[in-house]
Amino acid sequence: MTMKLMVLAGVLISSAAHAGSGPSFTKDLAPILKTRCATCHLTGAEAGRMALHPAAAYDSLVKVQSIEAANLKRVQPHKPEASYLLMKLEGTHIANGGKGARMPFGAPPLPPEQIALFKAWIKAGAKKN
Numbered sequence: 001m002t003m004k005l006m007v008l009a010g011v012l013i014s015s016a017a018h019a020g021s022g023p024s025f026t027k028d029l030a031p032i033l034k035t036r037c038a039t040c041h042l043t044g045a046e047a048g049r050m051a052l053h054p055a056a057a058y059d060s061l062v063k064v065q066s067i068e069a070a071n072l073k074r075v076q077p078h079k080p081e082a083s084y085l086l087m088k089l090e091g092t093h094i095a096n097g098g099k100g101a102r103m104p105f106g107a108p109p110l111p112p113e114q115i116a117l118f119k120a121w122i123k124a125g126a127k128k129n
């Protein structure tokens with residue numbers, strides 16, 4: 001392979017890897033959870049029973065059973081349509097057997113582009129990335 005082709009192949013591989021990885025939990029989602037959610041969901045002892053500050057958020061969400069919706073995980077990797085967290089952000093939780101308010105509680109909903117980040121991250125496998 002010539003030098004030029006090798007460089008081209010490298011560029012293609014790295015851009016494909018980037019496109020496939022989706023949003024980053026640490027860089028894209030944790031800061032939103034910290035400012036919009038951890039104000040209430042701080043230690044896990046509060047209503048909702050989960051800590052959403054950066055050090056705890058991932059383990060509080062991914063593959064963890066929801067307390068409000070009997071048959072749903074908070075985050076089911078690869079399945080936004082089966083993830084209670086997303087329903088609470090979109091306001092579709094009641095229709096899906098959940099209860100309580102749309103999140104964030106008592107505040108305006110997250111902007112659609114932020115909700116889309118959560119959705120894309122779950123779809124890409126909800127990685128600790």
Ligand code: HEC
Pocket residue numbers: 033036037038039040041047048049065066067068069074084085088099100101102103104105106107110
């Ligand atoms: C002002 C306080 C407050 C804020 C801010 C808040 N929550 Fe909540 N959250 C609650 C309360 C209270 C409940 C339980 C009652 C309810 O669901 O309405 C709850 C419940 C939940 C549940 C249900 C947990 C389960 O296992 O069923 C999820 C998921 C949730 N919150 C996610 C979030 C997210 C994500 C954010 C930020 C976008 C957020 N909350 C912001 C107070 C808050």
